[in-house]
């Protein structure tokens with residue numbers, strides 16, 4: 294096998310030698326460019342689902358056919374309809390019937406405003422990322438994102454998809470986006486780049502009147518369910534133990550869950566007490582004493598109300614305070630430390646310091 298700088302190369306499979314660049318047989322980079330999906334994702338679809346069936350060149354390169362390209366485009370389309378990657382792959386490979394699978398998805402609610410023009414699926418946004426003009430055939434839904442789509446990261450696209458699904462009360466669609474993200478990126482990256490910024494934006498959108506309180510509640514609960522799934526079993530094991538709680542009256546516990554999931558990823562055990570916890574009762578209820586107690590709040594008054602409990606507890610166990618309601622000054626007053634970073638960064642810093 295030889296390859297020249299133009300990217301053309303002679304390949305051979307027994308007596309049927311062909312040349313890369315002939316219609317229908319391409320290397321992964323070219324396939325990626327044509328369909329607008331990263332080669333990393335294409336490889337994952339190949340190994341996980343058998344979606345791609347490459348020919349082999351005599352030099353061992355994988356070469357992809359027009360059939361492979363067709364399957365990838367169909368997969369991308371089905372992901373855009375809200376199927377999970379595993380389900381979409383089964384449909385593409387003929388193991389499941391498309392209509393039956395799609396029928397199980399809730400229909401988009403009627404009478405909702407059309408989605409903003411710049412929202413799309415992760416797959417189609419990645420397609421647009423391939424380049425401002427797309428490949429020779431355009432992306433699967435080419436041009437959907439408009440001019441600066443190419444500059445957007447797949448995380449932006451994922452946030453858009455998530456937003457769109459949740460605004461429409463489409464939990465299956467939202468889970469599809471999560472499935473797809475988690476198939477491609479680490480849990481930490483998904484939390485840091487998609488979940489936390491999504492939550493921030495929800496607050497702004499609610500304040501601006503772009504979404505109703507009902508939409509915001511729905512989204513929070515879907516996200517909470519997903520985080521709970523990632524958190525399953527996090528109290529077990531042999532690592533150091535962290536107790537996570539919000540003070541009385543405080544309901545915002547999603548960031549605390551994000552923090553716990555990352556900590557768990559580093560081997561810690563997480564005892565999650567969550568919203569509205571009687572802080573003064575934590576330590577007496579737990580033996581042996583945990584290595585760390587983290588209390589998070591969005592409202593400083595809810596922390597100030599338990600200042601005496603915190604001060605007393607800090608004589609027994611290391612306490613950290615976090616969230617918009619916490620501050621270094623207040624933490625200092627009660628003998629605690631303050632976690633100024635975002636939940637993912639803070640957990641990663643603790644993991645790095647305790648390794």
Ligand code: B12
Nearest residue numbers: 492496543544545546547548552589615616617635636639
């Ligand atoms: C989801 C949500 C809810 C959900 C909570 C569901 C749940 N189980 O958590 C529900 C619907 C219950 C809710 C209720 C309310 N909410 Co609300 N809510 C939000 C929203 C959209 C996301 C919160 C979130 O998880 N953010 C993600 C975190 C990571 O972001 P952050 O809070 O800015 O935190 C930063 C740091 O402080 C740090 N951090 C935060 N927590 C933690 C934890 C740890 C361990 C670490 C290390 C770091 C850390 O990370 C961030 C930096 O990256 C925010 C909007 C927003 N901007 O956050 C509003 C928001 C927090 N809510 C707000 C309000 C006003 C309310 C209500 C009073 C509304 C009402 N009238 O009923 C109630 C109060 C409920 C209560 N008693 O606690 C305000 C709070 C203003 C304030 N500071 O007091 C916000 C900011 C919305 C707004 N823009 O006005 N809410």
